[in-house]
Amino acid sequence: MELRHLELLRELADRGTITAVAAATYRTPSAVSQQLRNAERAFGAALVEPDGRGLRLTAAGRLLAEGATDVATTLARLQRDLDDLQxxxxxxxxxxxxxxxxxxxxxxxxxxxxxxxxxxxxxxxxxxxxxxxxxxxxxxxxxxxxxxxxxxxxxxxxxxxxAREPLDVALPASHRLAGRRGIVAADLAGERWIGVPLGFPFDTVRIAIENRSGHALDVVQRIRDNRVVEVLVASGAGCALLPRFTTRTRPGLALVPLTDIRSVRxxxxxxxxxxxxxxxxxxxxxxxxxxxxxxxxxxxxxxxxxxxx
Missing domain, CATH: 3.40.190.10 (Periplasmic binding protein-like II)
Structure with a gap:
């Protein structure tokens, strides 16, 4: 049982495709495929199977990939103990x-x-x-x-x-809700909303707001960068969700806690x-x-x- 074969399966489990493994390990996809075939011969089992246009690990492949993590962890722990001695x-x-x-x-x-x-x-x-x-x-x-x-x-x-950091509702300073000590989901019904791309963590709070209030938010933009979100809110483009401690203090921007939905990252x-x-x-x-x-x-x-x- 060769460590390099185990490491290959682990890389495939983490990266998902032979192309990604090849790019990360500075090899050609054909070289990675050849090593994978060598591993199958060495282990005497099919390690991958077709999955659409790509491949996925078989049960044996997953077993060995998980075992590769255990082996690598044991070796790293041994190296750590040696470092401690030195x-x-x-x-x-x-x-x-x-x-x-x-x-x-x-x-x-x-x-x-x-x-x-x-x-x-x-x-x-x-x-x-x-x-x-x-x-x-x-x-x-x-x-x-x-x-x-x-x-x-x-x-x-x-x-x-x-660490944990609360997420507050960011509002234009002139907004009707900006002076409150706290707001609830129903207060935001129908508001213009500057969100994040679908699938990003903050979007779960937007969904929770809509579910609790029973009204959809009007998502006008989906932005990753909080600094861009800050300036858009300050300019009056809409409301958003921003982290409390790392949001810039800007003219025209107010942060108000959301009190009826858990919003902490x-x-x-x-x-x-x-x-x-x-x-x-x-x-x-x-x-x-x-x-x-x-x-x-x-x-x-x-x-x-x-x-x-």
């Missing part, structure tokens, strides 16, 4: 994150790593929940957000919630189990949790409406 952890940790989540965490993260010998290489990425596994295949840690307790796409990953650090066994990655993960706790504390935000894990 002194404090060092090295580079790659971290890909949603910009609004990185903005929340990075100012407190980097100072906590000063003098540790650990370098963090950041990549800002528009990480949708369905893309967590793909990003985790190429990075030690992925920082995303979710409105669910178990983020979609995290079933093959280890997830740690490092969990900022989540995810990674492959073996990556999270690395000593340097564990140090960074602990520092992220500390940074999240500090950023969301009442003394830092002026609010006690946030919980931190």
């Amino acid at each position: 002194g404090r952890p060092r090295g580079t940790v790659t971290l890909a994150g949603l910009p609004s989540a990185l903005e929340f965490l990075v100012p407190g993260l980097l100072p906590r790593l000063g003098g540790t010998g650990i370098e963090v290489v950041l990549t800002d990425a528009d990480v949708a929940e369905a893309g967590f596994a793909a990003y985790a295949a190429d990075n030690d840690l992925v920082i995303g957000h979710s409105l669910a307790e178990a983020p979609e796409g995290s079933d093959r990953l280890v997830a740690r919630t490092v 969990s900022i989540v650090a995810l990674g492959r189990a073996d990556r999270l066994e690395r000593a340097a990655v564990r140090v960074v993960l602990a520092a992220l949790a500390e940074a999240g706790a500090a950023a969301a504390s009442p003394s830092a935000t002026g609010s006690a409406d946030v919980g931190v894990l």
Whole structure:
């Protein structure tokens, strides 16, 4: 049983296609297909089967892919123990994150790593929940957000919630609701709404507002970037949902809590189990949790409406 064959199946499970595996491992698709055929001969079992125009793992393939994670995690744990014997952890940790989540965490993260010998290489990425596994295949840690307790796409990953941030309704300052201490879903019935693309976490709150009020919102735009959403709301283009602590203070923009629907995002650090066994990655993960706790504390935000894990 060769480790390279197990790793191939794991990559196929995470990335989904032979083409994606080939691109990530700097090989041609034909070379990956040849290695897959070699793996089938070595294991004496069919490991993939047709799935439309592509392939999917068979039950045997899935079994071996999951086993590959266990093997890689054991090896990483052994390396961690060896690093501990030789002194404090060092090295580079790659971290890909949603910009609004990185903005929340990075100012407190980097100072906590000063003098540790650990370098963090950041990549800002528009990480949708369905893309967590793909990003985790190429990075030690992925920082995303979710409105669910178990983020979609995290079933093959280890997830740690490092902070929680309330989501408020963003309104033009001249809006009839802007001066309230809180609003309910029924107050928003029929409002022009600047949403996010379908399938992104914030859209679940838009659906909850419509279900509770019994009226559809008039979705006029679907924008990923919170900064663009801010200026659109401030200009009077519509209402939206924005995170409380990382939304810019802008003329013409007001934030009001939504009181009858749970609207809190969990900022989540995810990674492959073996990556999270690395000593340097564990140090960074602990520092992220500390940074999240500090950023969301009442003394830092002026609010006690946030919980931190």
